[in-house]
Amino acid sequence: MNHPLTRLHDDIDNRVKAIRDGHPDWLCCKGCASCCRQLADIPRLTAAEWALLRTGLTALPPEQLTRIAGDIAALAARASRPVVCPMLDQASSACLVYAQRPVACRSYGFYVQRELGLYCGDIEARVAEGELADVVWGNHDVIDRQLGGLGESRPLTAWFAQWYAPAAG
Numbered sequence: 001m002n003h004p005l006t007r008l009h010d011d012i013d014n015r016v017k018a019i020r021d022g023h024p025d026w027l028c029c030k031g032c033a034s035c036c037r038q039l040a041d042i043p044r045l046t047a048a049e050w051a052l053l054r055t056g057l058t059a060l061p062p063e064q065l066t067r068i069a070g071d072i073a074a075l076a077a078r079a080s081r082p083v084v085c086p087m088l089d090q091a092s093s094a095c096l097v098y099a100q101r102p103v104a105c106r107s108y109g110f111y112v113q114r115e116l117g118l119y120c121g122d123i124e125a126r127v128a129e130g131e132l133a134d135v136v137w138g139n140h141d142v143i144d145r146q147l148g149g150l151g152e153s154r155p156l157t158a159w160f161a162q163w164y165a166p167a168a169g
């Protein structure tokens with residue numbers, strides 16, 4: 001039986017595929033990383049999401065991990081918002097841990113939360129122009145309920161600080 005996080009990924013993948021199939025020109029694509037550049041706050045991850053993300057971080061070249069560690073330390077000390085995701089490669093606008101990225105990154109752009117609406121302003125602008133009326137959005141409240149069963153939730157900065165030990169020298 002699949003791990004609950006894998007099942008959640010599968011559910012999101014199915015929703016994303018259904019939306020993309022109906023809209024081959026969907027805005028979300030490699031190189032569009034506006035969302036990763038303006039996170040409303042430091043990402044929070046459940047224990048299961050962190051365990052997966054850690055495998056992605058561990059597999060990175062040491063210099064990339066060192067850069068990310070520095071950015072995460074700076075993030076922990078920073079009060080202003082929004083923030084740039086430390087796992088974004090700013091030169092290429094690519095996610096360095098794409099296969100291990102958190103649930104919020106997978107659902108963003110394809111799910112709606114009842115009280116908050118859509119999250120992506122670019123997609124919301126299309127909706128406001130009368131496009132995308134046929135889209136069946138995912139319900140983010142359902143995701144939040146499933147995340148509740150995936151272990152303690154902590155900010156990325158806290159998970160990282162308890163795990164990462166800079167190389168000596």
Ligand code: SF4
Pocket residue numbers: 027028029032033034035036108109120121122123
């Ligand atoms: S959610 Fe919005 S900003 Fe993020 S990749 Fe999709 S279109 Fe781009």
Ligand code: SF4
Pocket residue numbers: 035036085086087088089094095096097098101102105
């Ligand atoms: S983990 Fe990757 S997809 Fe998620 S916000 Fe950071 S760079 Fe973007």
